[in-house]
Amino acid sequence: MNTTTGTSPEALRASMVDNIRNVGHARLNAVEQAMRDVPRHRFVPAATVTEAYANIAVITKRASDGSALSCASVPTVVAMMLDQLDVQPGNRILEIGAGTGYNAALLSQLTGPSGHVTTVDIDPEVTVQARAALDETGYPEVEVVTRDGSLGAEEHAPYDRIIVTVGAFDLPPAWWNQLAPGGRLVVPLRWRGQTRSVAFVHDRDRLRSDSVQLCGFVPMIGQDNEQSGHIDPDGLVTLYWDADQNVNLDALQGALSKPKTAVWSGVTVGNTEPFDGVWLRMTGAEPSTCRIAVEPAAVDSGLCTPAIPSRSPALVEDDSLAYFTYRRLEHEGNERRSELGAIGQGPSGLQLAQRLCDQISAWDDARTNIPIITAYRTGTTVSELRESNVIEKRFSCLAVIS
Structure with missing residues (x-):
């Protein structure tokens, strides 16, 4: 259980955020402050406080074969993706993958009382636990929905920001439809055997990246291609x-x-x-x-x-x-x-x-040059796709341009 000797949760949390900053994440002041404010250890009660604030993923549910089904992500990755998401006060946010509820609490801190956070997960056991943790830590305003994440949550759309906290192989129609024009989608997207956290901006008929970071995530159920x-x-x-x-x-x-x-x-x-x-x-x-x-x-x-x-x-x-x-x-x-x-x-x-x-x-x-990833809905015909090697998925196709 959450016990430790000699070091308080507050001191461990401060050290965690300092370390995150030292490796170049939590660059946005709002992200740094949110991570200093939200008590991560209360969202992972089965872990020790030391484990809760270590730079590790805390597995909260496993399959019968031992593989991870749900977890609290590595703190540096959490900070990295929140930097990519660039939440503004008052934003309406959709999170795919409720996990422990910790990330939804951070999102609620970032968007403030004038915004709204909806978090969706297909596993009712996960959503029950996330709901309980959010209520116990003072975030009753976060909406927790039990549903296939590929369907989003149309009842609260459109969203200024969508963040996916499970590994995705595709960009289903609901995410396109529920993201406001000019909105940001941050997703751990997998193609050609590797996974990148891609920050897309919704630009008319396409999603265009402005940040791409290496990462790894528990895969989304039912989307494996x-x-x-x-x-x-x-x-x-x-x-x-x-x-x-x-x-x-x-x-x-x-x-x-x-x-x-x-x-x-x-x-x-x-x-x-x-x-x-x-x-x-x-x-x-x-x-x-x-x-x-x-x-x-x-x-x-x-x-x-x-x-x-x-x-x-x-x-x-x-x-x-x-x-x-x-x-x-x-x-x-x-x-x-x-x-x-x-x-x-x-x-x-x-x-x-x-x-x-x-x-x-x-x-x-050009080691520091990061390719631009542009996503289109499947069936789109544009010159950019004709001029590049296209990665074709069921609902979307990607062009990776160096």
């Missing part, structure tokens, strides 16, 4: 791809037994330098971008050695693939650097590895 399958006989290497991609698992079964071809880009990174931007760029430039994940035994045996075993970008075409990797370089002093590259296998493995390295080099030329 990602497919997966093993490409080795022992089930140690798994490929993940989207429904609009043509991946032939049968053709790939022998690829990892083919000779490896390593191609090195000449691009290097230090120990603390991020390189996730390579993957984001690939999603707009290479239609065959997907995710590869390998078990430790596959790495240990040398069967498959991607940069990050649990999640790395790959290019897959027919019976060949190439995946993102790196190698340690000799170093002087305290600085250790790694060179980024790709390993290709199969008849077209070399060409795919070269194409992946081309994307690494393009990223290196």
